[in-house]
Amino acid sequence: MKKVLLLGLFLLQFIGYSQAIETTPSSEKASDKLLLTIFLKHDQSMNLNEIEKIRTDQGFYENFLPEGVAVVNWFVVMGIGQMVILELPASKLSAVNLAIERTAWKAFKTEIYPTYNLYPIIENKLKNKSKVSY
Template sequence: MKYVLLLPLFLLQMIVHAQSTNTLNSSEKVDDKLLLTIFLKHDQSMTLNEIEKIRTDQGFYENLPPEGVSVVNWFVVMGLGQVAVLELPASKLSAVNLAIERTAWKAFTTEMYATYNLYPIIEHKLKNKSKVTLDAKPSSEKADDKLLLTVVLKHDQSMTLNEIEAIRTNQGFYKNLPPEGTSVVNWFVVMGLGQVVVLELPASKLSAVNLAIERTAWKAFTTEIYPTYNLYPIIENKLKNKSKVDY
């Protein structure tokens, strides 16, 4: 008889536990956002005015990024096009893809890559840990007129990650990149491509960055370097969704 009375209490505890577990899992999913890097490559068969007209007519600024999605950064990478990094919950992935297909195609050719922030993982390895967050002013309005540089470190898949790591460690990669007087803006793994680093530096440090890459990154990676500027302050007034987050 005692066990019969205890059975309903046991079942009630199991139900409450299951509900609390479901609630916990849901809350974890809500907070679990991902990064997405989007390359908007210029079509040089059109002028910038023609490109701008196409994306304006297609509702680019009204639909990208969709509501619930935030801009991490939005750069012009000179010689390549525009590179935007967005933060979004996984449930918004299809909305971002549709916004790109409906409003960016024809104006740009596009590539999208799942991304994660590498800087917190490698910060302890870097001799120069200087990192900056870009302010909202266009570069032309800054008193100390530093430039941005996007460095693409493409993985060589003929080597394992351990082999790549051994090469760049032995070559002094972490001790020399970024050079003193240069700051990291962001350092991401762009999955399927490699690592993408944006540096802020005075023009006088340009040769030092180039030498550091040639001496310590070559052999571990194939590299591309692009002059860059922050487009977000210029287009922010055009975007319907102005949500932005810092990394």
């Protein structure tokens, strides 16, 4: 039984490695970009001055957006905190995550979701096609 399990694990590693080599892109394309929605949820045991002090002390404003990452929008969501929508190359995902871990934790609880823009797909199906642009 142990030999079968070890053989299965070995084959799984081999297959996973061979697939990773085949799918590695040689260059970054525009289609490699993704949207990332980040909720910076306020810790309601602190007031805004305390949150701002933590954020400033941790270097949030200097380090939050790694090079090559753009802000699509940044909203205040009353009762929750802030919602940030970023556009980034997939290769920058770990850099964004690390920047959040280093500079936003303690000040906020975070939730991160990969997202995409459905509007171009659904736009022609809508009767009312009006769209707000900020």
